[in-house]
Amino acid sequence: MRFVDEFRDAEKARALSAKITSLCEPDRHYKFMEVCGGHTHTIYKHGLEDYLPENIQLVHGPGCPVCVIPMGRVDDAIHIARQPDVLMTSFGDMMRVPGSGGNFFDSNAEGTNIRMVYSPLDSLKIAKQNPDTHVVFMAIGFETTTPSTAMTVLRAAADGIENFSVFCNHVTIIPAIKAILDSPDLRLDGFIGPGHVSTVIGCRPYEFIARDYDKPVVVSGFEPLDILQSIYQLMLQLTEGRCEVENQYARVVPWQGNTVALKAIHEVMELRPYFEWRGLGFISHSAMRMKESYAEFDAERIFDMPGVRVADPKACQCGEVLKGVLKPWECKVFGTACTPETPIGTCMVSPEGACAAYYNYGRFTRTRVREVSAHEHV
Amino acid sequence: MCLGIPGEVIEVDEERPDLAKVAVSGVKRKINIGLLTDDPPVQGDWVLIHVGFALSKIDEAQAAAELDYLAGLGQSYEDELAALRDSRIE
């Protein structure tokens, strides 16, 4: 591992690890949730759990936007893509997300034209180049990508583009955190807050977690040392009996967020009354839709869609993984029927998904070793 | 798609001040800087780019740290860079 090889970093990590350990009460258990899939990735990749005392547990949260798209929405997208003279675009991560009758690649094999793009602006460009085709951008993501979609719609409106629309699936992080806090399954001691989402929303939206739920939040960067430092700050707050929102990633995240981005979002989009999250069910006010004033860019108004709710495959336990109730390897199909090549659930699709991150890197971490030895004793 | 990629601003488009050419790991591409109108980046500044839009300004040391992190991701960063290479924002 690169991280451990780099002497200075390993040294710093050990020093932080010692500081964290010194704050642990030996007979207390601590559970911290890292909300963002990028953090999950770093934790598994660098085996960060091995730097923590046994009584600190990291729980993976719902912060992978690909992982929370329900099957019904994939089916709806494919339905739109099947309409005559429609070309659909989306981010590469979306291509392998399974719907009830296959993913976007399968759909293309049957004749649809769904293309990967890097940016929603690339979709707009495709629309400009193909005036006889209606280009639908399947928009996904948390607040890190929502402003880009909003800005693209504003651009399309300014340029008078008539053959471009957005199938909006943007989700918002705060209601998901609240749903987890209100769920009886999980007792958490604090949150490692998402880094990039917070560049847009800032740190203030997390204040209710400290105020109403008495839990500390530390918005964190993505380097291994950032995450260890954030865990240390969480432990320090608990030890000192404080519950606050702290910004460990201040070098990138301004406290007030990006106000231009927030304004663009609210110009073009509004909260939906509710939205279905894969595995988490319906969460109120947890996603965005296009405003009526931008109806001509709203694929949901332009096209009829089945809008059918499709239950996840029986074997799939993504919901439990997304809520942090199960570790990826505790799912029955993990690594056997469900792998990154043949994902059954969405957590295996995106590299930020907990199952994919664990599959790629986590096989020798502490939890796994314990799991294996537990089996051997049965 | 969730990755924030650091890029160095090479030049801001004179006719379209919401566009700038940036250099990202040897790739030169146009991106949109319209979300930074409160504090517009100028030539030589570093920005963190998400799906074609600069979301925040960062300093050079932070850019190096982010690049280091991305390099460690391997395939997912390669995929994102490949996507960026194919991107033609205007």
Ligand code: SF4
């Ligand atoms: S192993 Fe597959 S089916 Fe099971 S929780 Fe993970 S992604 Fe879902």
